[in-house]
Amino acid sequence: MTTTGTPPTTPSTPPSELVTVTIDGKTQQFPKGTVLLEACNQMGAGVPFFCYHPGLTSPAVCRQCLVDVKGQPKPVPSCYTPVADKMEVMTKSPRALDVRRQMLEFTLVNHPIDCPICDKAGECLLQKHYFDWDAKLARNDGIKVKKAKVVDIGPRIVLDEERCILCTRCIRVCDEVAKTHQLEMADRGDREVLTTAPGHKLDNPYSLNTVDVCPVGALTSKDFRFAMRAWELFTTPSICPGCATGCNVEVHHSRGKIQRLIPRQNDQVNEHWMCDEGRLTYKRVHAERLAAPLSAGAPVDWDKALDDAGRVLRAALDAGAAGVGVVMNAQSTNEDLYALTRLTFDHLGLGKAYLAGLDQGWSDDILVSADKNPNTAGAMAIGAGRLRTLLDLANDLKSGALHTLLVVGTHGVIGKDGAAGALPLDRLTTLVVIGTHRDEVTAAAKVALPLAEWAESDGTFTNRLGMVQRVRAAVPPAGDSLPGWEILSHLARKLGATMELTDAKAVFAEAKQKLPFMKDAEWGRPLLPVQLRFAGSRG
Amino acid sequence: MDTTDGPLVPPQHRRVVLGFKDAEDLDAPDLPTESLPLNMGPSHPAMHGTVRMVLEVEGEKISSADIQIGYLHRCFEKESEAATWTQVFPYTDRLNYISPMLNNVGYALAVEKLMGIADDIPERALFIRVIVGEVSRITDHLTCLGAGAMELGAFTVFLYALKAREWLFELLEEVCGARLTSTYLRIGGVHFDLPPEFGPKLLDILARTRVVMSDIGKLLERNRIFRDRMDGIGIITKEDALAYGITGPVGRSTGLPYDVRKDHPYLVYDRFDFDVPVGSVGDNFDRYAVRVEEVNQSMRILEQALATIPAGPFMINNPRVALPPKSETYNSIEAMIAHFKIIMDGIHVPPGEVYSYTEAGNGELGFYIVSDGSGRPWKCRVRPPCLPAVAVLTKVLPGLFIADVVPTFGMMNMIGGECDR
Numbered sequence: 001m002t003t004t005g006t007p008p009t010t011p012s013t014p015p016s017e018l019v020t021v022t023i024d025g026k027t028q029q030f031p032k033g034t035v036l037l038e039a040c041n042q043m044g045a046g047v048p049f050f051c052y053h054p055g056l057t058s059p060a061v062c063r064q065c066l067v068d069v070k071g072q073p074k075p076v077p078s079c080y081t082p083v084a085d086k087m088e089v090m091t092k093s094p095r096a097l098d099v100r101r102q103m104l105e106f107t108l109v110n111h112p113i114d115c116p117i118c119d120k121a122g123e124c125l126l127q128k129h130y131f132d133w134d135a136k137l138a139r140n141d142g143i144k145v146k147k148a149k150v151v152d153i154g155p156r157i158v159l160d161e162e163r164c165i166l167c168t169r170c171i172r173v174c175d176e177v178a179k180t181h182q183l184e185m186a187d188r189g190d191r192e193v194l195t196t197a198p199g200h201k202l203d204n205p206y207s208l209n210t211v212d213v214c215p216v217g218a219l220t221s222k223d224f225r226f227a228m229r230a231w232e233l234f235t236t237p238s239i240c241p242g243c244a245t246g247c248n249v250e251v252h253h254s255r256g257k258i259q260r261l262i263p264r265q266n267d268q269v270n271e272h273w274m275c276d277e278g279r280l281t282y283k284r285v286h287a288e289r290l291a292a293p294l295s296a297g298a299p300v301d302w303d304k305a306l307d308d309a310g311r312v313l314r315a316a317l318d319a320g321a322a323g324v325g326v327v328m329n330a331q332s333t334n335e336d337l338y339a340l341t342r343l344t345f346d347h348l349g350l351g352k353a354y355l356a357g358l359d360q361g362w363s364d365d366i367l368v369s370a371d372k373n374p375n376t377a378g379a380m381a382i383g384a385g386r387l388r389t390l391l392d393l394a395n396d397l398k399s400g401a402l403h404t405l406l407v408v409g410t411h412g413v414i415g416k417d418g419a420a421g422a423l424p425l426d427r428l429t430t431l432v433v434i435g436t437h438r439d440e441v442t443a444a445a446k447v448a449l450p451l452a453e454w455a456e457s458d459g460t461f462t463n464r465l466g467m468v469q470r471v472r473a474a475v476p477p478a479g480d481s482l483p484g485w486e487i488l489s490h491l492a493r494k495l496g497a498t499m500e501l502t503d504a505k506a507v508f509a510e511a512k513q514k515l516p517f518m519k520d521a522e523w524g525r526p527l528l529p530v531q532l533r534f535a536g537s538r539g
Numbered sequence: 540m541d542t543t544d545g546p547l548v549p550p551q552h553r554r555v556v557l558g559f560k561d562a563e564d565l566d567a568p569d570l571p572t573e574s575l576p577l578n579m580g581p582s583h584p585a586m587h588g589t590v591r592m593v594l595e596v597e598g599e600k601i602s603s604a605d606i607q608i609g610y611l612h613r614c615f616e617k618e619s620e621a622a623t624w625t626q627v628f629p630y631t632d633r634l635n636y637i638s639p640m641l642n643n644v645g646y647a648l649a650v651e652k653l654m655g656i657a658d659d660i661p662e663r664a665l666f667i668r669v670i671v672g673e674v675s676r677i678t679d680h681l682t683c684l685g686a687g688a689m690e691l692g693a694f695t696v697f698l699y700a701l702k703a704r705e706w707l708f709e710l711l712e713e714v715c716g717a718r719l720t721s722t723y724l725r726i727g728g729v730h731f732d733l734p735p736e737f738g739p740k741l742l743d744i745l746a747r748t749r750v751v752m753s754d755i756g757k758l759l760e761r762n763r764i765f766r767d768r769m770d771g772i773g774i775i776t777k778e779d780a781l782a783y784g785i786t787g788p789v790g791r792s793t794g795l796p797y798d799v800r801k802d803h804p805y806l807v808y809d810r811f812d813f814d815v816p817v818g819s820v821g822d823n824f825d826r827y828a829v830r831v832e833e834v835n836q837s838m839r840i841l842e843q844a845l846a847t848i849p850a851g852p853f854m855i856n857n858p859r860v861a862l863p864p865k866s867e868t869y870n871s872i873e874a875m876i877a878h879f880k881i882i883m884d885g886i887h888v889p890p891g892e893v894y895s896y897t898e899a900g901n902g903e904l905g906f907y908i909v910s911d912g913s914g915r916p917w918k919c920r921v922r923p924p925c926l927p928a929v930a931v932l933t934k935v936l937p938g939l940f941i942a943d944v945v946p947t948f949g950m951m952n953m954i955g956g957e958c959d960r
Contacts, residue, residue: 112872113870113872113875115875115876115879116875121879121883122884127876128880130876131859131876131877131880134873135858136858136873137863137867137873138874141870231884
């Protein structure tokens with residue numbers, strides 16, 4: 001299974017239940033039950049809206065999607081109206097245009113002049129709709145209603161009450177996605193504000209989705225607040241590495257630095273949403289990275305490091321291949337794991353391989369999976385029963401069955417509780433580590449080689465449903481680090497194994513041929529990062 | 540050297556090439572000569588804006604010329620694809636950088652044609668565009684004439700011409716704040732209105748420039764050194780001009796009366812009375828004379844334009860194209876958003892393609908623009924008017940003396956910024 005296609009936004013119904021609708025003079029058939037707004041916009045009418053969201057219910061509070069329907073005395077809110085047979089809709093009749101313009105004018109009356117300091121500027125629906133549908137100068141020079149500008153509404157979110165246009169999308173996200181009613185509207189008229197119940201905070205594990213759905217800059221993420229102008233960001237589609245769910249995300253980055261992750265629609269995996277924890281997984285890409293190869297603790301260049309790694313591993317293999325073990329990681333991509341299994345089993349003929357990964361964590365039945373590794377399914381399938389657990393590793397270390405270990409990916413090799421004693425790495429004579437971060441494992445290594453993180457290399461992850469999803473390199477690798485398959489290819493050459501891997505796509509193609517679970521996987525077309533400013537134009 | 544077995548040099552290379560009437564006059568009649576490659580440029584004072592010529596010379600005479608351009612390539616066209624439509628204006632300043640306003644005009648008209656708003660541009664903006672454009676044409680020609688004369692040793696002429704150019708540049712500086720990097724035009728109009736007292740100042744400068752032009756004429760036109768390198772040198776035939784697509788003063792010097800302002804009037808050129816000078820021989824002197832006369836014609840246009848320029852707005856009344864007034868931008872959310880969208884997302888130009896052409900200092904300056912409906916050009920290609928004139932040098936230079944290269948090249952008025960883009 002792949003996730004390249006965009007799923008239809010309307011529920012599929014038998015073709016017998018089609019209704020014929022005329023929109024702006026063009027006639028088209030739609031499945032019964034389709035929301036009129038979706039029908040109009042599928043026909044290219046571009047009807048604007050604030051409160052409607054394809055993943056949420058429609059309360060029709062913003063009145064921005066009003067269209068004229070023949071036979072109706074008043075314009076109807078298209079987000080709240082299902083299509084009906086022989087319906088005739090005019091999205092651009094003078095009356096419809098006029099009421100929509102008046103609604104915009106009304107919405108803007110008390111809107112603060114915040115664009116230059118607003119995090120949403122550049123991706124703001126209010127800006128877009130005003131410029132597309134109104135673009136008239138203000139007729140009102142009255143004093144705007146003052147409200148609180150900085151409300152600490154939750155641990156991850158700040159509310160600006162003045163910017164809020166009262167669309168209630170955030171309330172519905174909490175109700176319908178996080179299944180918790182934490183937000184509410186208080187007061188009336190131009191004093192109406194968004195608020196939480198007294199003594200409560202907006203702290204559900206999906207709270208940052210409210211920032212995504214906020215059409216304006218009322219709700220802003222504390223993590224992203226004032227970090228970057230949105231239109232200067234570049235976007236690369238990828239997969240969240242936070243858990244086995246494999247939410248589809250867009251990595252937003254600029255000048256080699258990731259600024260935020262936002263969910264990308266995939267109805268089979270995460271619909272429009274992702275959890276707050278997953279959004280912060282990008283932090284590790286820029287934290288405490290192993291930037292240069294280390295040999296005996298000192299930074300060296302790649303040639304020397306590979307020579308040293310090859311030499312110590314060769315010596316260990318000669319001393320007794322039965323005592324040499326390999327630790328794989330469920331954080332690695334399928335491509336890295338495939339390269340490593342080939343080296344371990346096919347070329348070196350080793351018998352001891354272990355699978356490491358981050359510890360199990362909390363889960364729910366919405367998105368979050370207890371398995372905090374993005375590619376456990378892929379690792380298990382590629383390992384094909386040959387991988388043993390970290391517990392086995394600890395036992396083998398204690399019993400002295402291992403004298404040498406090659407660790408590829410250090411996430412979770414030493415458990416969260418830091419029980420270094422539980423994994424007595426000091427019993428080893430040789431430890432070679434290919435790792436992303438400066439941690440206890442790389443510190444203990446004879447030779448440590450810097451590995452690219454998930455956002456720095458191309459590859460695929462297999463999620464808990466067995467879907468092989470594409471991860472794309474968004475930012476350049478930290479320091480001298482390289483993708484895993486490339487390091488392994490170099491290392492194999494030093495060990496006398498012929499494993500010439502040229503690029504990630506070739507590794508993927510080879511793995512796809514050999515591994516049944518990747519049979520239907522697709523690499524997808526090459527993409528250049530698109531700047532959000534021009535995201536609508538090409539890319 | 541053993542010459543008993545016959546000449547070492549093949550007979551065809553033993554031609555005598557110096558300016559003597561008779562080979563017998565030479566002290567050493569059998570002095571062998573051979574073909575010699577000679578590099579002119581790219582770092583040569585007469586190679587305006589870095590161009591390289593690889594000449595094959597036999598003595599002083601050129602047998603073949605290879606003109607190599609591209610030393611000033613700045614990826615104008617590719618860069619434009621990453622800029623909003625308005626952000627392209629500064630790039631156009633750097634095309635023909637001695638008449639930047641004319642490039643601004645060419646680009647603005649192309650985008651307006653693609654947007655279909657050409658008829659909505661206020662009349663005053665059209666007049667202002669004509670005025671700054673014609674002033675730029677005069678600065679362009681003054682530079683070409685002055686530099687061309689200087690390269691033949693007439694330094695005084697250069698100083699006179701640049702003195703007049705400086706008056707005009709200072710006037711343009713009053714208009715837009717810059718002598719060269721004007722970026723004065725906007726899609727939909729011009730950025731500022733003309734400053735107060737602009738008309739009288741310009742008329743005064745034109746009167747003084749007329750004196751300068753007359754002085755230049757007196758210094759050059761009966762000057763033997765100048766005429767020797769001008770008359771009958773570097774002749775381009777009408778047929779070649781057509782075949783190479785040469786336009787502008789170089790094209791008109793061959794007798795082709797093509798002038799975009801006359802043949803396909805744009806802005807308000809059809810309201811002015813002016814003549815299109817043409818040459819008859821197509822030599823360097825014709826190119827000189829055409830430019831001198833074009834300066835006079837531009838002055839005529841300027842005087843008529845100043846007399847008839849209407850009052851009124853100088854920017855289109857379209858909130859999706861024109862920036863709102865600053866007072867509104869700072870004090871109302873509506874204007875703030877409009878300002879933000881125009882600056883950050885760019886003006887939205889409907890999908891389509893257009894070729895638009897205007898008469899720039901060197902001839903037909905064409906912009907071929909493709910839009911994908913977004914805030915930036917999908918493609919912005921320039922037809923540089925001096926490129927064909929440089930191309931024809933390969934045909935014109937052979938047979939001339941090395942000393943003829945400089946004035947011939949000078950009268951083509953290659954501008955690196957425009958030719959190499």
